[in-house]
Amino acid sequence: MRPDMGIEIAGMKLRNPVIAASGTFGYGAEFAPYLDLEKIGAFATKGLSLKPRGGNPLPRIVETPGGMLNAIGLQNVGIDSFIADKAPFLRTVDTPAIANFFGNTVEEYAEMAERLDNVAEIAALEVNISCPNVKEGGILFGTDPAQAAAVVRACRRMTGKPLIVKLSPNVTDIVRMASACADAGADALSLINTLTGMAIDLKLRRPALANITGGLSGPAIKPVALRMVWQVARSVKLPVIGMGGIMSGTDALEFMLAGAAAVQVGTASFINPGALQKIAEEMEKWLSENNVESVRSMTGALQ
Amino acid sequence: MQFTSMILSNFQISPGYWRMRLTAPREFGHAEPGQFIMLRTSSGIDPLLRRPFGIFDAGLHSPPQTGAASHPFFEILYKVVGKGTSLLSSLHENDLLDVLGPLGKGFDMGIPGEEKLIVGGGVGLAPLYLLARELVKHSPVRLFAGGRSRDDILCITEFERLGVECYVATEDGSLGECGVVTEALLKRLDSRNRQKSAIFACGPHGMLDAVSKIASERSIPCQVSLEGYMACGVGACLGCVTPGKNRTAENPDFRCVCAEGPVFDSRELGWGNI
Numbered sequence: 396m397r398p399d400m401g402i403e404i405a406g407m408k409l410r411n412p413v414i415a416a417s418g419t420f421g422y423g424a425e426f427a428p429y430l431d432l433e434k435i436g437a438f439a440t441k442g443l444s445l446k447p448r449g450g451n452p453l454p455r456i457v458e459t460p461g462g463m464l465n466a467i468g469l470q471n472v473g474i475d476s477f478i479a480d481k482a483p484f485l486r487t488v489d490t491p492a493i494a495n496f497f498g499n500t501v502e503e504y505a506e507m508a509e510r511l512d513n514v515a516e517i518a519a520l521e522v523n524i525s526c527p528n529v530k531e532g533g534i535l536f537g538t539d540p541a542q543a544a545a546v547v548r549a550c551r552r553m554t555g556k557p558l559i560v561k562l563s564p565n566v567t568d569i570v571r572m573a574s575a576c577a578d579a580g581a582d583a584l585s586l587i588n589t590l591t592g593m594a595i596d597l598k599l600r601r602p603a604l605a606n607i608t609g610g611l612s613g614p615a616i617k618p619v620a621l622r623m624v625w626q627v628a629r630s631v632k633l634p635v636i637g638m639g640g641i642m643s644g645t646d647a648l649e650f651m652l653a654g655a656a657a658v659q660v661g662t663a664s665f666i667n668p669g670a671l672q673k674i675a676e677e678m679e680k681w682l683s684e685n686n687v688e689s690v691r692s693m694t695g696a697l698q
Numbered sequence: 699m700q701f702t703s704m705i706l707s708n709f710q711i712s713p714g715y716w717r718m719r720l721t722a723p724r725e726f727g728h729a730e731p732g733q734f735i736m737l738r739t740s741s742g743i744d745p746l747l748r749r750p751f752g753i754f755d756a757g758l759h760s761p762p763q764t765g766a767a768s769h770p771f772f773e774i775l776y777k778v779v780g781k782g783t784s785l786l787s788s789l790h791e792n793d794l795l796d797v798l799g800p801l802g803k804g805f806d807m808g809i810p811g812e813e814k815l816i817v818g819g820g821v822g823l824a825p826l827y828l829l830a831r832e833l834v835k836h837s838p839v840r841l842f843a844g845g846r847s848r849d850d851i852l853c854i855t856e857f858e859r860l861g862v863e864c865y866v867a868t869e870d871g872s873l874g875e876c877g878v879v880t881e882a883l884l885k886r887l888d889s890r891n892r893q894k895s896a897i898f899a900c901g902p903h904g905m906l907d908a909v910s911k912i913a914s915e916r917s918i919p920c921q922v923s924l925e926g927y928m929a930c931g932v933g934a935c936l937g938c939v940t941p942g943k944n945r946t947a948e949n950p951d952f953r954c955v956c957a958e959g960p961v962f963d964s965r966e967l968g969w970g971n972i
């Protein structure tokens with residue numbers, strides 16, 4: 396018997412729960428030579444801003460045990476070029492594309508949401524709140540519940556599309572952040588973004604990254620991610636998209652047990668560009684070997 | 699293309715430098731000089747990321763036993779610098795590796811007949827052999843190989859066998875001229891007799907910077923092959939970028955080394971910002 400791999404999240408029907416994480420899958424086309432884009436659930440595109448952004452100085456990435464630190468600095472083509480050059484490809488693929496985006500002020504977030512709402516090729520919006528609020532003197536939207544709620548409310552007013560809010564793990568109380576975003580009108584929550592970290596080059600006596608600190612991703616962060624997904628899923632009534640260090644189908648199923656309705660896969664695509672498809676296949680195989688009829692029944696089924 | 703490769707040979711060619719021959723699928727025969735591959739040095743999570751290497755050679759491998767069918771191969775030339783490369787050096791014939799490639803944009807072959815000057819520093823020679831093999835078909839080719847000492851000058855006889863005229867310079871004078879390789883290049887350029895040339899270079903950043911200056915002062919076309927810290931190799935992570943010529947405070951002109959490069963026309967790059 397083949398297990399039913401379909402899920403529904405925030406009103407979107409996905410053929411399976413495996414979604415490409417923003418910033419690790421380009422704008423989709425980059426991975427077309429390595430996997431069948433129509434065998435994955437959905438994909439989130441690189442974080443977009445109103446104006447194109449050049450990103451941080453080099454080096455921007457460094458490997459650490461079981462993971463990597465990145466300080467890309469949200470380099471992206473900007474929304475105009477996204478609509479002109481990247482969106483047409485999305486039309487050719489029968490898989491929902493999720494636009495990840497950010498702004499420097501609440502007003503910029505709202506403007507982005509409004510513009511993306513008009514892009515037919517985009518199935519859902521994912522708000523990245525891990526940026527500093529330039530107007531309020533650099534307070535992170537992602538660490539202050541009131542600021543996060545202001546962003547979500549402003550975006551909610553601008554779009555009828557599914558609105559996913561991506562949470563930063565760099566907070567003392569992730570549940571407070573999650574609740575604030577839920578109350579402000581989010582349709583789903585995705586977590587976790589990268590954990591702030593640092594690496595040092597002893598020989599040069601310098602930080603390994605030009606930006607000094609960066610975001611940790613990959614297998615090293617999986618235990619932290621699982622804990623946060625579990626905490627949020629049991630206390631907030633929104634569907635949760637879990638991520639952080641997923642490398643295999645069994646990793647993904649663990650996130651579902653912890654309460655995730657779907658998962659995102661990031662760093663794994665760098666190591667194996669076909670990772671998403673492979674993970675979906677591995678999940679299906681595990682479910683079938685263990686006589687589980689539907690992948691949906693795994694969500695929150697932790698005993 | 700992603701494929702599993704079997705190691706055909708792996709041996710040290712000079713202290714710290716290794717050469718590995720691997721099986722390849724048929725389609726790999728279309729690899730362009732200057733393209734690269736990324737391979738996993740471990741099937742576990744340490745090292746986690748793939749490691750990039752230039753394609754040193756590619757062709758048909760004829761096993762020594764008579765009667766066995768020949769099959770496609772490629773080679774890499776690598777320097778042991780850290781965990782991943784030392785793991786590679788511990789591998790043996792018949793071991794398997796996970797390979798992604800050929801990746802990136804290779805060298806433009808330039809105008810047939812014109813003199814081709816190839817400049818390589820240390821392991822920077824790696825992607826230049828396949829290039830030389832193509833160039834000698836239509837043009838006279840000269841190689842300028844530099845390194846700290848004689849141990850850093852690799853595979854010169856290989857190039858000579860192609861009919862390439864080789865100039866060697868070492869900083870300690872243990873082989874060839876004593877000094878940096880750009881001096882030998884300058885000598886050649888200044889002894890030319892209205893001849894048109896094109897330069898192809900790969901090596902440490904300082905050398906590429908010097909070569910690109912020499913080329914631009916003389917209006918000689920120059921292509922350089924760059925390195926970058928790579929995670930994905932396919933244009934998705936934006937870790938490997940390098941500043942382009944139009945970079946200013948307002949214009950974030952970054953070029954992606956893995957997808958738009960690793961070979962660039964040196965005039966396209968923002969050397970002062972790298």
Ligand SMILES: Cc1cc2nc3c(=O)[nH]c(=O)nc-3n(C[C@H](O)[C@H](O)[C@H](O)COP(=O)(O)OP(=O)(O)OC[C@H]3O[C@@H](n4cnc5c(N)ncnc54)[C@H](O)[C@@H]3O)c2cc1C
Nearest residue numbers: 749750751752775776777779780781782783821824925926
């Ligand atoms: C397009 C491309 C082609 C390359 N071709 C070759 C080749 O043909 N032969 C060859 O020997 N090497 C080549 N390199 C460099 C090679 O990829 C690195 O030396 C290798 O990844 C180091 O892995 P490691 O695990 O042994 O070292 P690590 O433990 O990862 O690092 C050891 C040291 O090397 C430095 N380092 C690691 N990677 C890089 C990098 N990409 N750029 C600059 N410094 C780095 C680290 O900062 C550290 O100080 C190429 C790199 C690129 C980007």
Ligand SMILES: Cc1cc2nc3c(=O)[nH]c(=O)nc-3n(C[C@H](O)[C@H](O)[C@H](O)COP(=O)(O)O)c2cc1C
Nearest residue numbers: 416417418442465523587588612613639640661662
């Ligand atoms: C190179 C890189 C770039 C990223 N860019 C973004 C981004 O633009 N927007 C975003 O919300 N998350 C971004 N992320 C975070 C990932 O989407 C994901 O949350 C994180 O990497 C954890 O998942 P993983 O361990 O599976 O990679 C990026 C991660 C990496 C490694």
Ligand code: FES
Nearest residue numbers: 931935936938956
């Ligand atoms: S290595 Fe990822 S974009 Fe070049």
